[in-house]
Amino acid sequence: MSKFIERPRYLCTLGGAIATLKVLPRVVPIIHAAAGCGGNIANALHGASGYLGSGYCAGLALPSSNIYEKDIVFGGEERLTEQITTTLEVIDGDLYFVVTGCMVDIIGDDAVAVAKRFHQDGKPVLAAETGGFKGNSYKGYDIVLSKLFADFVEKNPVKEKNVVNLFGIVPIQDVFWKGNLNTLKALLEKIGYEVNSFFGEGETLENLKYAGAASFNILVSDVYGVEPAKIFEETHGVPYVIATLPIGSAGTERFLRTVGEALGTEKTLVEQVIAEEKARYYSYIERLADVYNDLDFQRYSVVVADVNYAPALARFLADDLGWLPELVVITDVLTEEEQQLVEARFEDFTSGIRPKVVFDTNTSNVSKHFNASWPRNNNDRYFDSFSPAFVLGSSLDRDFASSIGAPHLSVSYPVSNRVVLDRAYVGYRGALSLVEDIFGLLVESR
Amino acid sequence: MDYIKDKAPPVREDRLRACNAYGGSCNNLVEQSQKGCLNGIKRTFSQTQGCQLNLSLAILNTIRDAVVIVHGPLGCGGANLSVAGINKNFQQLRDSNARGLLWVNTNMGESEVINGGENNLRDAILHAEKEFRPSAIIIVNSCVPAIIGDDIDSVVEGVQGEIKAKIVPVHCEGFKTKIMASAYDAVYHGILRNLIPELDADAVSKQDNKNQLEELQEKYRMSRTVNVLNVSSMSRVDEYELVRLLKALDLNLNILPCYAHPEDFLKATEAALNVSICATHDDYFVEHLKTKYNIPFILRTIPVGVKYTNRWIEDIAKFFGLEEEAQRFIAQETKLLEEALEPYRALFKGKRVVIGGGEIRVVANAELLTYLGFQVVGMRAYHYDQFADEMLEEVAESDKVPFNVATGQPFEQANLLANLKPDLYVGHVNNNGWAGKQGIPVLPIFHQSNIFLGYTGVFEFARRLARVLRNSSFNRNLGENTKLPYFENWYEKDAFSYIDEGNV
Numbered sequence: 040m041s042k043f044i045e046r047p048r049y050l051c052t053l054g055g056a057i058a059t060l061k062v063l064p065r066v067v068p069i070i071h072a073a074a075g076c077g078g079n080i081a082n083a084l085h086g087a088s089g090y091l092g093s094g095y096c097a098g099l100a101l102p103s104s105n106i107y108e109k110d111i112v113f114g115g116e117e118r119l120t121e122q123i124t125t126t127l128e129v130i131d132g133d134l135y136f137v138v139t140g141c142m143v144d145i146i147g148d149d150a151v152a153v154a155k156r157f158h159q160d161g162k163p164v165l166a167a168e169t170g171g172f173k174g175n176s177y178k179g180y181d182i183v184l185s186k187l188f189a190d191f192v193e194k195n196p197v198k199e200k201n202v203v204n205l206f207g208i209v210p211i212q213d214v215f216w217k218g219n220l221n222t223l224k225a226l227l228e229k230i231g232y233e234v235n236s237f238f239g240e241g242e243t244l245e246n247l248k249y250a251g252a253a254s255f256n257i258l259v260s261d262v263y264g265v266e267p268a269k270i271f272e273e274t275h276g277v278p279y280v281i282a283t284l285p286i287g288s289a290g291t292e293r294f295l296r297t298v299g300e301a302l303g304t305e306k307t308l309v310e311q312v313i314a315e316e317k318a319r320y321y322s323y324i325e326r327l328a329d330v331y332n333d334l335d336f337q338r339y340s341v342v343v344a345d346v347n348y349a350p351a352l353a354r355f356l357a358d359d360l361g362w363l364p365e366l367v368v369i370t371d372v373l374t375e376e377e378q379q380l381v382e383a384r385f386e387d388f389t390s391g392i393r394p395k396v397v398f399d400t401n402t403s404n405v406s407k408h409f410n411a412s413w414p415r416n417n418n419d420r421y422f423d424s425f426s427p428a429f430v431l432g433s434s435l436d437r438d439f440a441s442s443i444g445a446p447h448l449s450v451s452y453p454v455s456n457r458v459v460l461d462r463a464y465v466g467y468r469g470a471l472s473l474v475e476d477i478f479g480l481l482v483e484s485r
Numbered sequence: 486m487d488y489i490k491d492k493a494p495p496v497r498e499d500r501l502r503a504c505n506a507y508g509g510s511c512n513n514l515v516e517q518s519q520k521g522c523l524n525g526i527k528r529t530f531s532q533t534q535g536c537q538l539n540l541s542l543a544i545l546n547t548i549r550d551a552v553v554i555v556h557g558p559l560g561c562g563g564a565n566l567s568v569a570g571i572n573k574n575f576q577q578l579r580d581s582n583a584r585g586l587l588w589v590n591t592n593m594g595e596s597e598v599i600n601g602g603e604n605n606l607r608d609a610i611l612h613a614e615k616e617f618r619p620s621a622i623i624i625v626n627s628c629v630p631a632i633i634g635d636d637i638d639s640v641v642e643g644v645q646g647e648i649k650a651k652i653v654p655v656h657c658e659g660f661k662t663k664i665m666a667s668a669y670d671a672v673y674h675g676i677l678r679n680l681i682p683e684l685d686a687d688a689v690s691k692q693d694n695k696n697q698l699e700e701l702q703e704k705y706r707m708s709r710t711v712n713v714l715n716v717s718s719m720s721r722v723d724e725y726e727l728v729r730l731l732k733a734l735d736l737n738l739n740i741l742p743c744y745a746h747p748e749d750f751l752k753a754t755e756a757a758l759n760v761s762i763c764a765t766h767d768d769y770f771v772e773h774l775k776t777k778y779n780i781p782f783i784l785r786t787i788p789v790g791v792k793y794t795n796r797w798i799e800d801i802a803k804f805f806g807l808e809e810e811a812q813r814f815i816a817q818e819t820k821l822l823e824e825a826l827e828p829y830r831a832l833f834k835g836k837r838v839v840i841g842g843g844e845i846r847v848v849a850n851a852e853l854l855t856y857l858g859f860q861v862v863g864m865r866a867y868h869y870d871q872f873a874d875e876m877l878e879e880v881a882e883s884d885k886v887p888f889n890v891a892t893g894q895p896f897e898q899a900n901l902l903a904n905l906k907p908d909l910y911v912g913h914v915n916n917n918g919w920a921g922k923q924g925i926p927v928l929p930i931f932h933q934s935n936i937f938l939g940y941t942g943v944f945e946f947a948r949r950l951a952r953v954l955r956n957s958s959f960n961r962n963l964g965e966n967t968k969l970p971y972f973e974n975w976y977e978k979d980a981f982s983y984i985d986e987g988n989v
Contacts, residue, residue, distance in 0.1 A: 042591070042592050042594070042597075042605050042608070043554075043589050043590065043591045043592055043605050043608055043609035043612060044559065044589070044590050044592045045587075045588070045589045045590075045612065045616070046565075046569070046587070046588060046589070047559055047563075047590050047592070048566070049559065049563075050559060050560040050563040051558045051559040051560025051561070051563070052560075053560055054559075054560040054563055067970065070533055073536060073628055073659045073660040074533065074534050074535075074536050074659060074660075074663060074665075074892075075533075075534065075535050075536020075537070075538055075539050075659035075665075076533070076536075076560070076659070077532075077533025077534070078533050078534050078535035078536065078539055078564075078893070079535070079536070079538075079539050079560065079561065079562070079563055079564045080560060080563060080564075081533065081564075082539075082563075082564035082567050082568075082915075083560075083563040083564045083565075083566050083567055085567065086564075086566075086567025086568065087566035087567040092918060093918055093919070095970050096970035098895075098916075098918070099532060099533060099534065099893040099894075099895055099915075099916050100532050100895050100896065100919070100969075100970060101532055101533040102530070102531070102532055102533075103531060103532060103533035103534075104531070105528075105531045105533065105534065105663065106660065107660050107661065107662065107663055108660055108661055108662075111632065111660055121529050122529075122530065122531065125529050125530030125983060126530060128530070128972075129530055129896060129971055129972065129975050129983075130970050130971060130972070131970055131971060131972045132970065141558055141598075141628060141629050142628050142629070142632060142660055145598060145629070145632055145633070146632075170558075171557075171558035171559065171560045171561070171629075172558040172593055172594050172595055172597070172598050172629060173594075173595060174559075174594070175559050403616055403617075434569070434570050435566075435569060437570070438585075452566075453566040453567065453569075455566070455567055455568075455569065455570045455571075456570055
């Protein structure tokens with residue numbers, strides 16, 4: 040089987056690791072790698088992610104050992120030691136986290152041991168091997184979280200019943216990560232929980248440090264964060280429940296019930312919150328009754344996204360908007376078991392719609408899958424065309440959308456044609472923003 | 486110069502004794518550079534930067550009707566994700582049918598690190614050919630295949646016979662050099678070896694197809710044609726300005742290498758002269774075209790600002806014996822420009838400015854800002870080599886103005902700006918946010934959407950400067966509401982404390 044990827048929608052392990060660390064409050068990543076790794080990653084984490092910016096100490100400010108040929112020959116541990124020492128002098132942070140690139144992993148530098156020596160001297164320094172060849176960005180997220188859960192989160196045998204941790208939203212790969220975390224936290228607070236999401240608004244490293252006191256981990260992904268969740272469970276005895284990313288009324292209802300059931304939340308409270316939120320949601324959606332029905336705003340649609348977004352978006356389109364998401368392309372690198380897990384998420388839409396789901400990492404193959412699932416017109420007098428249509432994908436999918444004459448909204452990474460700040464697409468409230476953005480495009484020319 | 490027989494070019498530390506770490510006065514820098522003492526300076530604290538693969542892609546991504554294969558793990562070339570959209574627009578300014586940036590990553594994982602990645606590369610080449618039928622397939626080689634010993638040239642040799650696209654391997658492994666600008670040599674090396682026809686073959690094909698008259702016409706056309714070498718960080722309007730300047734001397738232009746079609750390079754040898762706008766960008770290319778095809782070149786200056794634009798035109802005019810025409814044109818252009826600039830001069834007078842960017846551009850820009858009435862109080866360049874010596878020597882008060890050689894390294898910049906407290910920062914795009922967070926008004930230059938070159942560029946630059954100075958509230962607010970990651974005591978130390986000259 041061929042392994043190359045045409046226009047991959049993620050970076051390497053190191054890229055995902057830096058992305059994760061970059062958005063943790065007052066955490067300073069230190070790269071032990073060749074000079075260009077950080078610079079290349081910095082550009083992708085900014086310009087392909089709704090113009091996130093360099094952040095507190097990322098972008099080209101990322102401390103980096105910038106090893107080159109000589110260090111590769113003689114080993115780079117000495118240079119790393121020097122770089123950590125000077126970083127502690129210059130950069131003001133609460134935690135310093137060394138991440139490694141391919142070259143130092145290949146030559147066998149022991150960055151973890153170097154970091155440990157600083158740790159023994161009382162310096163807040165951690166390290167993990169994140170050489171790019173180990174996998175993609177999602178792997179980097181898993182490695183960093185696992186390390187933090189194992190070595191940074193304080194052990195606490197006493198659990199607080201109303202405290203939970205929330206993860207599985209991969210920052211930056213989910214361009215709307217911060218808004219999404221805020222929205223989900225607010226929702227979980229309504230059913231009575233205090234939530235650590237580590238990356239959310241107003242959180243500090245303390246939220247992570249004392250996360251061991253939580254009674255449950257809520258994981259919003261079938262694939263991402265599963266490994267760290269297992270490590271959390273082993274280390275701190277906190278079980279986890281998977282409740283996948285919810286977008287819109289249908290998805291969020293399920294999300295709240297799944298969480299409530301696992302955590303033993305009082306059922307009436309959960310139902311009451313669902314009823315309240317749903318009422319608010321429909322008090323806005325109701326406004327579209329006229330335009331949807333006067334201008335016929337039902338659409339065929341294609342979704343191109345990762346495992347978190349793809350089922351969530353498709354369910355929202357099918358069950359909330361009454362659209363026809365005929366084709367879903369999931370662009371992640373997945374094992375067969377993971378594919379089966381994700382596929383099952385498309386089988387129980389309340390609308391009865393069941394999109395065709397394909398797993399393909401190559402960008403130009405989206406067109407091929409579309410052509411294979413919807414016949415082209417062969418000069419027939421009458422033809423059931425894929426029209427009117429809409430494409431939800433990344434900014435790489437604009438060419439495909441225009442090839443089928445469909446409007447397009449960038450939702451999945453990379454997003455280079457939008458600016459994203461605190462916008463959320465999850466839950467009830469996020470779905471309202473998504474409706475604004477989608478229908479906004481439908482009325483754009485008016 | 487002739488390195489073309491080698492698979493890869495030498496790195497710039499070796500070829501040019503270039504350096505990327507220095508802090509001190511301009512005149513001392515020139516002195517050290519001329520003595521060759523800059524090589525080997527390093528930093529004990531460093532921040533990340535680009536590598537030669539990143540910078541190679543900045544050029545190669547612009548080539549139209551090509552597919553770029555990044556041979557390496559998934560992250561290499563990842564920054565393409567942020568430029569894929571805009572790249573298509575820029576390509577379409579040259580050809581409305583251009584498809585934009587297409588790339589394939591060979592996705593080297595753990596098993597390839599052990600078993601080699603040549604099969605991945607071969608598959609990717611075949612896929613690129615079948616899927617896109619491009620004119621060229623450009624391979625950029627990253628660190629991992631280099632260290633595990635993938636022989637990409639053999640892969641290319643093995644597969645070239647099966648495919649129509651011309652394959653261009655580029656050896657730009659990041660870890661081989663600290664001087665990002667080695668990328669220029671790596672890219673030109675690939676182009677020279679693979680896209681430019683061998684001299685003999687070229688001559689034969691011409692003899693076959695042309696009669697005597699056609700040959701004479703062709704010869705005349707060539708005698709009035711110059712290759713103008715562009716850079717990926719200039720705009721289409723910059724190119725129009727250069728065309729305008731040289732059309733005034735009745736010269737024809739081939740614009741290479743950025744945004745060119747692979748076949749455009751076939752014509753690279755059909756010019757009377759190669760003209761660079763940036764010596765450190767082009768010396769490898771023009772030297773080779775001189776050695777192999779006997780085409781002379783002009784490498785001296787960059788058409789930024791009045792003084793250097795004049796010099797650029799004069800040098801070219803002299804080559805063609807058109808000095809008088811050039812002087813008439815220059816006189817007319819500068820008169821018009823001076824009149825247009827008059828209303829701005831009062832606003833600019835005495836304002837203190839720090840400049841950042843490529844070595845040649847920074848020095849030229851300093852001259853331009855001084856001409857406009859600013860006081861240049863500091864300069865930062867990505868790297869330094871001999872090509873800036875002549876221009877830097879011409880900087881006024883060169884013993885007083887600090888010069889910082891740094892590829893990125895925003896911590897040194899933050900220290901400099903905190904202490905110099907300039908009224909304005911003028912910087913090459915992509916690392917200007919930090920100055921903004923310090924509350925300083927910023928004018929970005931070398932963006933692919935702005936004009937900066939030639940006389941028109943001077944006026945547009947002045948106009949933009951006036952605009953930025955008119956309301957700098959955004960950055961002032963940033964300055965009041967954000968904090969850079971450095972400890973307070975960093976600003977009290979010498980900005981160059983972590984530059985270690987111990988190994989020089």
